[in-house]
Amino acid sequence: LSDWNSAVAPLIMKLERVFALSADERQAILSLPARMTDIKADQDIVRLGDRPSRSCFILDGMACTYKISGEGKRQIVNFHIPGDVPDLQSIYLGVLDVSIGTITPCRVGFVPHEAMRELCAKYSRIAGALWRETLIDAAIFREWITNVGQRPAPSRIAHLMCEFVARFRVVGLADGNTIQFPITQSEIGDATGLSNVHVNRSIQALRKQGLISLQDSTLMVLDWERLCEFADFDPIYLHLRDETLAVAG
């Protein structure tokens, strides 16, 4: 349990985008009764139809929320990085309408809904901040609808990459314009509504234009300005407050 303190650092960093936590508030988060677990890659954490009694915190690794269509195709609707609470909504919506699974091996923390509700009741500013996080998720979903619905394949993928870099910066996991990007091309396809073959060709186009380099799960943005332009990326929907986070570091 000792490493819970360091493990929730990204979450605290994210919440403090809005306001500085008081010592009490910070302590309340650090004192949450978390049961930590390591989960292998490509495993479901929770499934469609579940009625979870606890929330799941991503402490390390990468996960995703997805749906399976009637024809058996997977649509990824969100990726999760350390600091995210992917099923926060399950506190208020009984049944899960999606599944959440790991992409890489993950360290996750489970916190009973009961403890979450008490935390929210006692610290209304934290309640508001968590509330706000789910609204930002919703804003991301809206942007993804636009991404899948309106943009050509290479821009779709570029947009996804821009979002990743911006979100990694918020939790302090970006190294300048370089991030860990352990997403396979098939998974990119599932997130953008494209086939893996077409994803491959589109990524090559991005490389040829000198916008990115991507190898060994490392994504380097070579020209942030041009990539944003190409991707039609405007970070307003991430509600970062500190707009400098969205700019080249």
Next chain:
Amino acid sequence: LSDWNSAVAPLIMKLERVFALSADERQAILSLPARMTDIKADQDIVRLGDRPSRSCFILDGMACTYKISGEGKRQIVNFHIPGDVPDLQSIYLGVLDVSIGTITPCRVGFVPHEAMRELCAKYSRIAGALWRETLIDAAIFREWITNVGQRPAPSRIAHLMCEFVARFRVVGLADGNTIQFPITQSEIGDATGLSNVHVNRSIQALRKQGLISLQDSTLMVLDWERLCEFADFDPIYLHLRDETLAVAG
């Protein structure tokens, strides 16, 4: 102001899906200081980048939330019917990342954020219920990503129609399997990521298969079972509680 009482009936109906409102709670909603306005068709109510100081209630008519892509294409990410509060999220997110505009002439009510916050602070069950509404919106966004990303054109459109019927039932505006459907084919295209030409041909396919009839802004579902099957529609994401609402009436 006298007709505010009847105008919020759909909203109250929606909130009472979760629990019966007490007399106090109901009165608090009826006593909200609403400024009512009539807005013509195809007008923006609020715009991308705005920092509204009040929330907007749809009392009559139909509206939509949309984004404009860099190439000037419109993506509709949600439709709004009476009882909806399309920009509820603006209470907690300062800047609007979308625009909201009318489809038909609308009667809307504006309630200051201040009054909303007081309502939420005083009646925590109402706060939870409104909170929950935004989570359902997010669930709808997730389903739309899947719709646009994975389903063929005719199914996409059929899915949109299924959702409309289910949502109309919740607020008591469906007449059996028949609803008002004042959405142009271009607007259906903007919501599904399709061209108006292809929407037209897909709708004709739905008609030819005896699934729907659509004329004079009236949509009649001729075979609910088969339409759901064809659309890959599972109402779980609408979180209706009373599942019978999603079934043929």
Next chain:
DNA sequence: CGTATAATTGACGACGGTCAAGCAAGGTGG
């Protein structure tokens, strides 16, 4: 009546999917 909006139809082309094969890299076991 003239005009604007919406629905419809046809012809043509492109973006992206499917199928299939080849290649590279990492892990496992004999």
Next chain:
DNA sequence: CCACCTTGCTTGACCGTCGTCAATTATACG
């Protein structure tokens, strides 16, 4: 240490869904 297998990336050929362009036909409205 190398054969083997799995997973992921890459490439080519072909095809279909869907977009674009353009013209025609309602329908409503001033």
